[in-house]
Amino acid sequence: MLNNDKTVVATGEEDNQVENNNGNEEKNQVKNDIVTINVSGVTYELDTDDIRRAPSSLIHKNVFGAGKYSLCFKRPVQSFEAVLAYYQTGDLHMPVSVCPGSFKTELEFWGLDPQIMTKCCYYRYLSFEDDQEILDKFHVHLFPEVGLEKEKHVWLPKLRKSLWNMLDFQDDRILTRLYFWLCTIMVILSVLTLALSSLPYFRRNLTKCELEEVLGMPVTSTEFTVNQNDSCTEPLPDSIYQTVVVEYERVNVTNRTDLQKNDILIAPDEYLKQKNSSDSDEKFDSERGFFDFNFDYADTVSDDTFVSHIFEALRPQTGIGKKTVRIQSVVYLDTILLGFFTADLLLRIFCCPSVGKYFLSTINVVDALVVLSAYAHIAINFLKKNEKYELSNFDLLEIFQVLRVIRLLRVVRDVTAFKVLSFSIKISLNDLLVLFLYLVLGIIIFANFIFFVESSEDIQSVPIGWWWAISTMTTVGYGDVVPKTLYGRLIGGVCAVSGVVMMALAIPVFVNTFLLLYAYAVLYKKSLNKPEDTHVFIHRQGRLRNKGIRSKGIMSNGAC
Structure with a gap:
């Protein structure tokens, strides 16, 4: 028992x-189903089933890989609450008050892919990433040599290096600033001389010597006498262009009535010899009869002579188009400017670190072409004096002078706003291309419609319809070509509205990019005034350093 x-x-x-x-x-078992997570002193509990939602996450590796059910991290609480909500609900939202860059850092630390974010937040995240990519490229474009100032051009002699820094505006010395303003004034004067020389006020008529260069013979007028001893500095009157003798035409004269007022009579040699031998008392000069503006044919030649002899006469051809040249003050100023830019070009070529790289720049190539074409034009005018007054193939050299306005780009290329504008155009090139394609498509469609509904008198051809569509879609509206029928006006209204919609949709894309880059450039320029270039450190070195810390943090055991 x-x-x-x-x-x-x-x-x-x-x-x-x-x-x-x-x-x-x-x-x-109940205890192991709950994982305690301490984040910066705040304790959270998370079910293991929820943790299985993200197998590659840091928490999953610590719980199921290392068997730890109590974790401690020193991370921002607000971002972790979004991560915790993802484990609990399966939806990852980015807090509105959290910077997308900071939230990206936290997602990388917790081992979560940003692509799992919901669409409402993922769009804001992608916009941030696109902006950062643009800013990274813009930073290199804005300051391509940050951190390399001590190493660049070390092999150049000190004088050449100093001159190059001044000529290329690479330092903040007073001499460099003065030269910058001097170049700016010279470029503006160069553009002004080109523009003002086209005004009648800054042009004058040709002098006697210049008109002789045009004609290739002494100046002779049918209305008034031009003294061959006249000064070559005084411009001739406007009436000279209509009365100046350009050439002489040989005509046969058989009757006194065939002669005109300004004809020059040419007598046959036999008649002149006979006249001189038979009447030696009369003072008759044979050479005088051959080329004499004051030949008195009424008294010297009788009617019997006209009947028995055929005379020749030189009939003057008068009149040329009005020709003008620049006044001397503009010529002198242009010569001074040419000398300045010649010296500037030679000094740049002499002092630049690499001549080959120097001419890889479009602005530098254009500047050299303008200077060389100016000297080539001067040489041609010296060798062929009448070329500067006539239209010829050599005028192409003078057309190159129009490119002197490109020098403005060299002056303003270091201005922050210009850098922002040029880079904004470069970045927004795809958007501008879409805008251009939309414009071309609209031009083709509306031009064909307007050509078929309007009469041939108003729209003579489809290309004229293109011109009308361009001026309408761009909201310019010159008014030289207008639709007059009801259907044509309806098409014109739709065309105008389409152009407004096109501008309203495309321009803000470019404007937003410009504002983003300009704000960044201003802030960066302010950061350069600090004792340390903090922005460069964060922008270039900080990202690499933070990536290294994150990679170490992901592999750590997660202990506080």
């Missing part, structure tokens, strides 16, 4: 022990 009782008792004790063990296992 005792044994049986003992056995029964033992059996009861074992049953109680088994029940206790089962209870402890259930408690441990």
Whole structure:
């Protein structure tokens, strides 16, 4: 009985022990289903089933890989709450008050892919990434040599290096600033001389010597006498262009009535010899009869002579188009400017670190072409004096002078706003291309429609319809070509509205990019005034450093 009782008792004790063990296992199982996470002093609990939602995350690796159910991290709480919400609900939202860049850093630390974000937040995240990519490229475009100032051009002699820094506006010395303003004034004067020389006020008529260069013969007028001793500095009157003798035409004269007022009579040699031998008392000069503006044919030649002889006469051809040249003050100023830019070009070529790289710049090539074409034009005018007054193939050299306005780009290329504008155009080139394609498509469609609905008198051809569509879609509206029918006006209204919509949709894309880059450039320029170039450190070195810290943090055990 005792044994049986003992056995029964033992059996009861074992049953109680088994029940206790089962209870402890259930408690441990319940306990292990909950993971405690301490983030910067704030404790959170997370179910293990929720953690399985992200197998590649840091928490999953610590719980199921390392078997840790109590984790501690020193990370921002607000970003972690968004991560915690993802584990609990399966939707990852980016807090409005958190910077997308900071949230990206936290997602990389917790081992979550940004692509799992919901569309409402992922669009804002992608916009931030695009802006950062643009800013990274713009930073290199704006300051391509940051951090390399001590190493560049070390092989150049000190004088050449100093001159190059001044000529290329690469330092902040007073001399460099003065030269910058001097170049700016010279470029503006160069553009002004080109523009003002086209005004009648800054042009004058040709002088006697210049008109002789045009004609290739002495100046002779049918209305008034031009003294061959006249000064070559005084411009001739406007009437000279209509009365100046350009050439002489040989005509046969058989009757006194055939002669005109300004004709020059040429007598045959036989008649002149006969006249001189028969009447030696009369003072008759044979040479005078051959080329004499004051030949008195009424008294010298009789009617019998006209009947028995055929005379020749030189009939003057008068009149040329009005020709003008620049006044001397403009010529002198242009010569001074040419000398300045010649010296500037030679000094740049002499002082630049690499001549080959110097001429890889479009602005430098254009500047050299303008200077060389100016000297080539001067040489041609010196060798062929009448070329500067006539239209010829050599005028192409003078057309190159129009490119002198490109020098303005060299002056303003270091201005922040210009850099922002040029880079904005470069970045927005795809958007501008889409705008251009939309414009071309609209031009083709509306031009064909307007050509078929309007009469041939109003729209003579489809290309004229193109011109009308361009001026309408761009909201210019010159008014030289207008639709007159009802259907034509309806098409014109749709065309105008389409142009407004096109501008309203495309221009803000470019404007937003410009504002983003300009704000960044202004802030960066202000940061340069600080003792340390903090922005460069963060922008270039900080990202690499932070990536290294994040990679180490992901591989760490997650302990505080």
